[in-house]
Amino acid sequence: MADATMSNVLKKSGKEIQASWARDLAGSQSSGNGRISAAELDQQAAEFINLLTVASEHAKASDISAPEFKPIREFLEGISRSRVQQGFSSDETASFIFSLKKPLFAALRADAGKDADALADQLWRATELLDALGLHTVKAYQRSREEVINRQQREMLELSTPVVKLWDGILALPMIGTLDSARTQVVMENLLQKVVETGAQIAILDITGVPTVDTLVAQHLLKTVTALRLMGAECIISGVRPQIAQTIVHLGVDLQGVTTKANLADALALALKRTGNSLRQ
Amino acid sequence: MGEFLLVTIQIDMHDQMALKLQDDLSNAIVKNASRGVLIDISSLEMVDSFIGRMVADISSMGKLLGAETILVGMQPAVAITLVELGLSLPGVATALNVERGMALLRRKIDADGADDVLR
Numbered sequence: 001m002a003d004a005t006m007s008n009v010l011k012k013s014g015k016e017i018q019a020s021w022a023r024d025l026a027g028s029q030s031s032g033n034g035r036i037s038a039a040e041l042d043q044q045a046a047e048f049i050n051l052l053t054v055a056s057e058h059a060k061a062s063d064i065s066a067p068e069f070k071p072i073r074e075f076l077e078g079i080s081r082s083r084v085q086q087g088f089s090s091d092e093t094a095s096f097i098f099s100l101k102k103p104l105f106a107a108l109r110a111d112a113g114k115d116a117d118a119l120a121d122q123l124w125r126a127t128e129l130l131d132a133l134g135l136h137t138v139k140a141y142q143r144s145r146e147e148v149i150n151r152q153q154r155e156m157l158e159l160s161t162p163v164v165k166l167w168d169g170i171l172a173l174p175m176i177g178t179l180d181s182a183r184t185q186v187v188m189e190n191l192l193q194k195v196v197e198t199g200a201q202i203a204i205l206d207i208t209g210v211p212t213v214d215t216l217v218a219q220h221l222l223k224t225v226t227a228l229r230l231m232g233a234e235c236i237i238s239g240v241r242p243q244i245a246q247t248i249v250h251l252g253v254d255l256q257g258v259t260t261k262a263n264l265a266d267a268l269a270l271a272l273k274r275t276g277n278s279l280r281q
Numbered sequence: 282m283g284e285f286l287l288v289t290i291q292i293d294m295h296d297q298m299a300l301k302l303q304d305d306l307s308n309a310i311v312k313n314a315s316r317g318v319l320i321d322i323s324s325l326e327m328v329d330s331f332i333g334r335m336v337a338d339i340s341s342m343g344k345l346l347g348a349e350t351i352l353v354g355m356q357p358a359v360a361i362t363l364v365e366l367g368l369s370l371p372g373v374a375t376a377l378n379v380e381r382g383m384a385l386l387r388r389k390i391d392a393d394g395a396d397d398v399l400r
Contacts, residue, residue, distance in 0.1 A: 185361075192357030199377060226369045227360040232353065232376035 005122055006108070006129075007057035013107045014049050020103035021045055028099060035086045044079060048100070051075055052129075062128040064136060073136060080140035084148070090141045097134040101127065161187050163194040170271045171200045172264070176209035184220040188227050195233050202271045203228055206264050208239030218253040225258050234274070236260070238267035285317040285386060286310060286348070287379070290336070291324045299335045306339060310346045317386040318343045321379055323354025333368040340373040349389045351375065353382035 010017065022042055051072040059068040076097075083093040104126055112119035161183065166172045173191055177183075191203060205224065210217065225235040238261045240248075248255070261267040272279060286309060288302070310318060320339060325332070336352065343350030351374045355363075363370070374389070376382035 188361050188364075189357060192360055195377070196357060201377075223364050227357075227364045230352075230360040230363060230370060230375055231355045231357070232378075232381060 003121075003125065004057050005111070005118075006104075006126055007053050009107050009111045009122075010049060010053040010056070010104075013110075014053065017100075017103045017107050018042075018045055018049055020106070021049075021100055024099050024102060025096070028095065035088065036083075044096075047075060048072070048097075056129065062125065062132055064129070064132045072133065076133060076137045077140040080137050081144045084141060084144040090138050093141050094134045094138050097130055097137055101130055104130075157183060157186050161190055163190050165198060165200075166204065166268060167272060167275075167277070169199065169201045169275045170204065170268070171195065171198065171202070172204045172206060172268075174206045174209065177211075179210055179217045179220050181220065184223060188224050191224065192227060192231060195228065195231055200233055201275055202234045202236065204236045204238050204264065204267045204271060206239040206267070207237060207244070208241070208264070210239075210244075213244050213247055213253075215251055215253055218248065218251075218255070222256060222258070225256075236267045236271060238262070238264045284313060284315060285319060285383070286313065286315045287319045287321060288339075289321045289324065296331060299332065303335070303339055303342065307342050307346060310343060310348050315348045316390050317349045317351070319379060319382045319386065320350065320352050321354050321382075322352065322359070323356065323378070325359055326356060328359050328362055330366050330368070333363050333366055337368060337370050337373065340370065344372075349374070349386055351382045351386055354378050 022045060025041060025045070026038065055069050055072050059066055064073065079096070080093055105123055108122045108126060109119060112122060160176055161173070164172050164174070171191070171194055173187065175187070179187075194200065195203065205221065207213065207221070213221070221237065225237075228235045236259045237255075240260050240262055259270065261270065269279060286306070288306060290302070306318070309315070320336065320343075322336065328336075340350045340352060352370070353376045355375065374385065376385050
């Protein structure tokens, strides 16, 4: 049995509630020192009150996953997304919702008159609902932030594994940073594709920029080497630093006969020889 | 003096066909006294563990029958899949395409031929 009291109060006193809310918002952190215009804030406040009026009229409980609350949920997700972009923090975003409590409670109190029990019920209902909506806003905010982070990670992955042509038939892949399984996947795809495109016979993996080589990293390197071999290309690993050499020996990592060189110059000289070129000084 | 055999493996090869291929190939190698076998998998866009193993088996069989066996034309996606499946095909020679494969085959067989002459 839906309780339409909150909805009726909102319908009757909506304008006063909104005005009071706007005054509170202007003075508080939710307005964000000019990150959002007063006009935009007013418009969002009015929209929220409308949606709340409609939703609370028919909804039976404050289970906001019910379909009656879908429009208001989507509205809040939109607000969270724009707040993320405007540089608000999650608590500033949520207090936009929570600050409606003060004027709403005042209106509910005026409506209940002397009936303390009825007032207590309505206040509880209102607080439950606004809390749930506020938390939903925070959840949506977190999700938006995670999307930004994921997107940046993807971009970093793509930027950091270029394949360069050193000579006819010789490709180089300077690796910077840690080599994890996601990175290895991207590296393998790029490199193998380039081998097909250029008909390269030798790929030099330079690991000068890889901070540590433990058994996992070694596995990833070996996967790349194996995939190259399956396609008929040879692999040389260059840029093996003294620290790395020691780690590899101490860990007992088996590089399975892959040719390694301390620096790219030596690797290039070897690659040129193997492809039938010679260097003259 | 035998010749080279070129085997082209196409997409959607069923299990039965694969086994028949192994059979036909081993017979052909012996019948023609083939010195070399080129297995062209450039049409294979993806492999599962069965095809992967089959390719490995055909390569090993060729070697056992005295024919230099070279796998050519592996696509990047296939190479990555095989590596992820743990099928690194050790001891199987590979080349980027048929042309390179032929050159490699000639080099290897010439090397063997030199041994024969010295004996």
